Amino acid sequence: MSTKEISVTAKVAFFSTQAYDKVFFEKHNIDFGYKLEFFDTQLNEQTAKLIQDTDVVCVFVNDVVNESVIKKLAKKNVKIIALRCAGFNNVDLEAAKRFGIKVCRVPAYSPEAVAEHAIAMILTLNRKTHKAYNRVREQNFSLNGLLGFDLRGKTVGIIGTGNIGKAFAKIVKGFGCNILAYDIVTDSEMEKDGVTFVSLETIFKESEIISLHCPLNEQTKHIINKKSIALMKDRVMIINTSRGGLIETASAIEGLKEGKIGYLGIDVYEQEEKLFFRDLSADIIQDDAIQRLMSFPNVLVTAHQAFFTNEALTQIALVTFGNIQVLLENKEIENKAAILI
Template sequence: MTQKISFFSTQSYDKSFFEKYNDNFGFELEFFEVQLNFRTVDLIKNTAIVCVFVNDVVDAEVIEKLAEKGVKIIALRCAGFNNVDLVAAKKSGIRVCRVPSYSPEAVAEHAMAMILTLNRKTHKAYNRVREQNFSLNGLLGFDLHGKTVGIIGTGNIGKAFAKIVLGFGCKVLAFDISKDQEIEKLGVRYETLETIFKSADIISLHCPLNDKTKHMINKSSLSQMKDNIMLINTSRGGLINTPDIIEALKDAKVGYLGIDVYEQEEKLFFKDLSEDIIQDDDIQRLMSFPNVLVTAHQAFFTNEALTQIATTTFENVSNLITRNDIDNKAALLN
């Protein structure tokens, strides 16, 4: 009997990649553009597997409804899982799996692209030249070589990012609950968060969102940082307290901010709102600063990453169906 997978929060590229790689698995695929939440869960009919993304709401209330509908597997097509109530899923007998690693280089390279763009202002230079303005005024940057870069979180993505910045000749400090010996041998030095806040010229966030990391960038931690600090976040929006970062930008404490994620992004990202009046005053304020670069959760968006996401998701689901287990234990969450 063919198993059906119901996908939520899907875009055209999701459908394209999952359909392409389904030839080797033979699932029946059902795609919904809407996010999964308590209002949309009733779209599911006769399916035991749902596939969700970063902004789908899979809380206890939704999980209860999924269990009532006979859902047995929740497959996350991402690494983060802070949007899923794992305790409720386990209680309901629903297995949860994820894609723990999909081209970490994709996200790491995007973080570096944001650093280079903010520093050398290539986005502004591009627009100027198209208008036949060849002036260099206002485009002054700085050498990355010799600067101190702080990396918070040295999992697969943070590790890949460390290797990139080392290649630029930067001094690299890192913080994580466990040390990676490979990057230590390359010259990365593990320090306390306080040391990184005080010493770094650039700080890049690559840690998960949980109770300990939520709003780790706040008024207190910002006050410890160097003036004109550059902050990059390609991890989770909730790591940054948005009102506090806005105040730090206004006070010129933060000299550069690059964010590919935003705490309230589920109302904005992956949608075309060009004809709408956006009601989120915080994102509008952030985008009004000339030294802020916002991309819409784009860091993962490479051919290699989407290929890995599709194939790993199918493999996870197939393994759970056939033997109720997954070889890669990091992919199984309960």
């Protein structure tokens, strides 16, 4: 069956749609010819009713795809749940399997995009360029309070050495850092490049900078907690560009108050589905934890933008459409990691 033939019936409904989603998916749909429908609302039990005559539902990191939602999708004859991201912790895979719905994802779009953003957060927190920018604009050219440190010679601990963790390791190696890494599987190529694989406890005890690049699951949820923070060096820097649930927010706040955590950079947040990807500048934020975090001078928060590059968005669109085509046409799967069910 050709792409042209399936385009007559294949309809893809996007949830949690942003303006850039429309731009990139519509641009690259020229080569696929699917019928696209965009909803800016999050997919959940209430919004599932919006789906009509849809073959594929395309979701993002904060959409709710639990058993109840999947049951509703099955009743509407949805064939595929296509994640336009790498993580899939928000999808009940067992339920999807029971209801006969296939699930795919984008396992690697631009690892460099996320890795480079993690580096940007490290440099910003360390050299305080965000504060310097605001000072100079107010004609304040004082250097007081802007003291940083050399990255060269510092020990950087990487938790999770998938594609993004590897890309991050290559960059920090260029700064002359000592690199420790933890993963359930040791990577021999990284070891050849000078990365030392150690236990998780060693990462916590010896690292001056810790960067999280692991998926969120039962084993990694709240991997940064009161106990692990207590093991860390004083004034440790923690960077999270992976998933918000890796950090127990209450423990991070206590670590900041006590001075144990010297710097915290988060591009993700436990309760981000209520905040991120929205303009809330005219609203009263009801989330006390994020307000408390943003009140610290040594905390940098970005709103899940690490993936946000032209290269990454192009790859996300192409891989998502490619996955859909493979599943609809029952083609041989080349990228095994992209198909979850």
